[in-house]
Amino acid sequence: MPTRDASDSPRRRIIEAAIELLESGGPDAVSTRAVAAAAGMQPPAIYRHFGDKDGLLEAVAEHGYAQFLESKRAQLDPAPEDPVEELRRGWDMVVEFGVSRPELFAVMNRATGSGSDAAHRAGLEILRGRVRRLAAAGWLRVDEELAAQIIQATGQGGVTTWHSTPAERRNPALLTVLRESMVAAVTRAEPTVPAAETGPAPAARALHAALPDDADVLSDAEQRLLREWLTRLTAAGGTKTHRTSSCAGA
Template identity: 55%
Template structure:
């Protein structure tokens, strides 16, 4: 219990330093002084400074993810995706140093625990769009595009002087991405949209196809993924 209390105190101290002074302020010496512990305690609990920063990121983003997951879902999954986008950008602008810590430095093949948790929430939102028959590209492509564009827009806005920020920039990017990855209508693939939305929708419902064996579902999944891979994002709205 004492170790857990000490760990929480260290994370809280590091988070406060991050919020007030940026990442540069989160030195082992500064955190030790703020938390009232010796430096070896930090290394024992977190391994190294990156481990501490990952813990700060996970702690700081947990409240944001909680709000994103427990809020009432909109019956329209595309509208729910819009709301999720706005919540993401708003969180970044309210907590710029924490956002930059979690999303500002991609680590190929790795990523922080906080980033993995955020990505899982986004994949769940994209899955709902696919299950409704509204996705025109594969779930993976849609999630990657939403994540990359949303992160880029948020970091861009963070880097602007508050008085110079264009409040419509995020909205324009959001609607461009949504137009690129979703179909028209409120239910089912749009007429004439081709086989890709149908394949993506069936792919999302594969776990429900109990009539098929696991091997049959695996084969069907491979076929549907090949069809979905042929999808290309439509030009952005103008």
Template identity: 60%
Template sequence: MSTREETRQRVIDAAIDLLTREGRDAVTTRAVADAAGLQPPAIYRLFGDKEGLLDAVAEHGFTEFLASKRVDPDPPDPIADLRAGWDVAAEFGLSHPALFTLMYAEPSRTASPAFEAGMRILMGRIRRLAAGGWLRVEERLAAQIIHATVRGAVLTWLSLPEDRRDPALLTALREAMVTAVTHQEPAVREKGPAGAARALRAALSDQETLSGAEQHLLREWLDRLAAEG
């Protein structure tokens, strides 16, 4: 790590320490510079301005969160895997309340590279649910529901007085998310494209969206996919 990178990280660490101990209002350029053993102009050279510093702190938070994620490319129980991923996100937020609040305070901060990497992990989890016939809604909507419920759960928990924080709140919101995005039983019993093709082919007679010609063409494609299994 170069001297500049080391100094930059020292400033970020100082800002996180102030944020954690004293709240966001305590994170001024002068206070951070003093805590890092630097002069205030150094903050501007490294981060541009205070918002640039806060963006860097948020990116550090997203990177830490990404490192906490556990990824199983082929979980034996995809619903349990979904719950576990939600719990990891909630636990991170409850363990880093000030940092979590800063990370999600402004939509622009969720454009960070680490946030996007975390979303790719989430989309992979959702894609496995879809492939197994578990997914109730479209994949992007599922990601939005999962993300919104865990963020809302953490921020609501943090807004409550400590004597009113009931763990049942977190469990209820997690289970509401599971119910919203998944079926109780998989719509596809067989793994892979062949099983999915058979399930979709069986359901075609119940829909009226496609024309007769479109249904005929789709059945031809599905028959070819089903035959490969």
């Protein structure tokens, strides 16, 4: 007998249609009529399988968790050579998922159904396993429960900040710095740190900050031009990182 989420089942087709609409148009696009049409069914099928739109969104969240857990388990190494690198990879995977699939990520975080809750607990167990391996290898700086909370908070906070920042102002360095701040907070490993900037970027940044808004010596057009030049010089400095050497210890 096929499982209820078999790839050719009406339930699975409805969920996948809802996810496609969610990710292309946001929650408002997930109407029962639109989902039914996208799945090639009549609206009553939604109510028959899920009860209402909230039930459908719970099923979408559960399906998203299942996909995410599958990818986490595929990456899982029960005996990693470097548990700190395993921590980084796990954090990056969560953040990449949240950054690349924001609508689904948001629905998953809001879900309260039993299936989503069970999947969430399973994900936490994977995280706690990583933290436990850090502790066993002598890397952990704080207790295991606090470490897990810090890892979760920085990952979710990074995703939230990324999406709340206008696209033109997003800087990928934010996620790297946030991840390494997490590593420094929970482990005794040396973090990847921004390399020292060379060239005119630091001086341009300082001058930009020091410019008064109403400098009489420059016209408005000259001030705008100068600020544009300083912004370009600052951006040209780039954000390079390097990882300092580290070694484990008890």
